[in-house]
Amino acid sequence: MRQRKRILFVINPISGGKKKTAFNKQVLEVLDLEKFDPTFKITDHANHAFELGKAAVEEGYDAVVAVGGDGTINELGSAILGTGMPLGIIPEGSGNGLALYLGIPLNESAAIRRINRFETAEVDTGVVNGRHFFNIAGLGFDASVSDRFATDNIRGPIGYLRSAINVLSDFQPSMYTLLIDGATYKREAFMVSVANSPQYGNNAYIAPQASINDGLLDVCIVKKFPLYLFPKMVFHLFTKSADQSEYVEIIPGKDITILRDQKGPVHVDGEPVEMGEKLEISIKPRSLKVIC
Template sequence: MEQKNILFVINPISGGKKKTAFNSKVLEVLDLKKFKPTFQQTSRAGHAYELGKMAVEEQYDAVVAVGGDGTINELGAALIGSNIPLGIIPEGSGNGLALYLGIPMNETAAIKRLNRFETAGVDCGIVNGKPFFNIAGLGFDASVSDRFANDSIRGPIGYLRSAINVISNYKPCKYELTIDGQHYEREAFMISVANSPQYGNNAYIAPNASVNDGLLDVCIVHKFPLYILPMMVFHLFNRSADQSEYVEIIPGRDILIKRVDDGPIHVDGEPIALAGNLHIQVQPNALNIIC
């Protein structure tokens, strides 16, 4: 049986986890009769995308993201339009997409899962030409992502610290939305456009979202009094955000968001600067995932 060439792309700083022993763990756990592994480490933003494109050119049989949703985003964007599937070893701060797909959080178990080499197609969202596979957002969560990206502390603790620092001064914004031709005007704390249900760490913003239904869930979190915050957090972790009177969820395929003020947005947890209006569409069955 001919070995499949598989490229592991390792983000050495994702999730604040050391990965110095990762290569040897793969050689120990991966079925080396089936697979021939190659390892590359990322060194900067955008590097995973470049390595993904290289894998397409060199016709690898699979690429594996060893990192979080940001690493998955870059590699997935590079693999769209190819037949090369993406594997995931969850090593991020939130691991939202991996949790939804049922990929083990344990490193050894996740590597073992690759041996089955079973794949499934997933949708992706496109915001102003930029793909996302989990969640894109603007407002409060984008401001938190922007601050977290510049924080020296990684992992859930760093993210929580960023959220606490941002919320004390954050003001809701006004938006105009057009979702599949329907017009809405909202003052919102934040707007998340979800392909999968959760940000990560089992915080569910869109409990009924699915990566293979050809839809995106537009989650509008309305302005709410600060004393409600503990209940909002409860809803997130109880998978009941859609039951809150302050949360409105509208599914759609073609979404236009006009905002009064420019600000950061996040794409799979990574902040990017996009000025002006946001045009978001869904691309069904855009990527194969090893799950």
């Protein structure tokens, strides 16, 4: 009898505001147990998924699976980066940007069946001040929203929308100096997003042409715009036409430095991280193996 692949499912119990009490049972019903030997662990503190991922590498697991959102994916992906261990995804977050881009079903059973196929693809990894990201990192408005959302007691898209409205009421654009592959740009911007994949999540596309395996990051500069145009900017996001707005400039690059006037939050795959005035950003091509 052939040896079954050992898979560790790392479950974030609060991601997306969804209960996951029946998840283990679902896996045991849908996963091909002739091929796979599943283990389940639940995160209970910040960075716990990263710790569990590191332990899985040391313990010789054949794959780890993030049961959560982009933040859980980020922690697990960062833990196994460069080891050759594949990362599976069961999308259970508020936005599920990376999973949607990779075509991983939002339905639990369908996503588990993808793992049964065990087909993998290599994807790029972004790095900002030593922190890895696989979807999008950003500063300005979206980072402030992520910072507010992190302390909100309402999860999911409704909580995120509430945080966005609260931040929008008194948010001011900032000046940025951007050095992208040797060229210098000075911009007053509402926000700057550095995209490895095209969308934040919930099919909101900030960088419609971005690709997760082209060895490039798309620097998306959303310039200062009249607030009465905010609904139109949102419309562009959900119609994959952000790059057609006169207030959006997208510059692809590999070696990126962003300078700002003061330290503040930067969102890294949706999770807020306090960083300084200088952001050094680069890319590691095809550095993570993902089951998709």
